[in-house]
Amino acid sequence: MDTDYQGELLIDQISMSKKKEAELAKVRNEKIGFVFQFHYLLNEFSVLKNVMLPGLKLGKYSAKEVEFRAMEKLKILGIENEALKMPNQLSGGQKQRVAIARALINDPLIIMGDEPTGNLDKKNSQIVFDVFKELAIESKQTLLIVTHDGEFAQKSDRIIEMEDGKIIRQ
Numbered sequence: 001m002d003t004d005y006q007g008e009l010l011i012d013q014i015s016m017s018k019k020k021e022a023e024l025a026k027v028r029n030e031k032i033g034f035v036f037q038f039h040y041l042l043n044e045f046s047v048l049k050n051v052m053l054p055g056l057k058l059g060k061y062s063a064k065e066v067e068f069r070a071m072e073k074l075k076i077l078g079i080e081n082e083a084l085k086m087p088n089q090l091s092g093g094q095k096q097r098v099a100i101a102r103a104l105i106n107d108p109l110i111i112m113g114d115e116p117t118g119n120l121d122k123k124n125s126q127i128v129f130d131v132f133k134e135l136a137i138e139s140k141q142t143l144l145i146v147t148h149d150g151e152f153a154q155k156s157d158r159i160i161e162m163e164d165g166k167i168i169r170q
Contacts (some may be wrong), residue, residue, distance in 0.1 A: 012109055015055035021132040024067050025034070032113035033103030033141075040094040041087040046075070047098050056107040077131060093124030100131060111135065113145040117152055129155060 008124065009016040011031050028034075041050045048070055055066035074080040077097040087095055103111055111132070117125035128153055135141050136157075145156065145163065153159050163170040 026058075027073055030060075030106050031109045033106070033108035034099075035096075035100050035103045035111065035112045035113040035116040037118035038068070039087075039099040041098055041102075041116055043087050046084050046086060047079070047090070050087065050098060051101045051105055052135060053100060060106070070101065070105055073104045074098075077101050078127075093120055093127065095118050096120055096124065096128060097131070100128065104135070107139070110139065110142045113143065114148075115147055115149075116145065117147065117149055125152065 003130065011027060014027075016133075017028065019027070042049075042053075044052070048067065051070040051073060052063075052066050054071060055061060056063060061069065071080060071083060072081055077100060079094055079097050079101070082090060082094060082098070087097050090098065096119070099114070113132070116132075120128065132143050132145070133155075136143050145152070147153055159170070160167055
């Protein structure tokens, strides 16, 4: 997301340097799924439509295919029965799972999470972790998760500890 960096950044063996903003936006939509601490669901759209939006924006599939794919992602997360509800009818854990489904809609290579369990209780945090772990294994997706949750981090494959923007331990 940030274009002010040193070195080479390759995504899917393609350099991101010298790309125009429109090209970077397309890469972000197609190759990277984002899950934030706050779900950022749009309350004027149903759960299903919230999940579909990045897929519709990408324009790679027909609206019908995007809808099918969105339902598949909701099933993976165990919330397909909530598809026609509005976000304000869901619990915090359900909203975060909708946000994960939305991040997955374009089958990204990388899923970036910024404190994805920060607003969740222990049970829902474990569900989110299990979903991420399963995705990494089954879908061969790379997960880059920023967290202050030591328990969440300890269960991951690799920890890189940072302080003031610098790596202090890996």
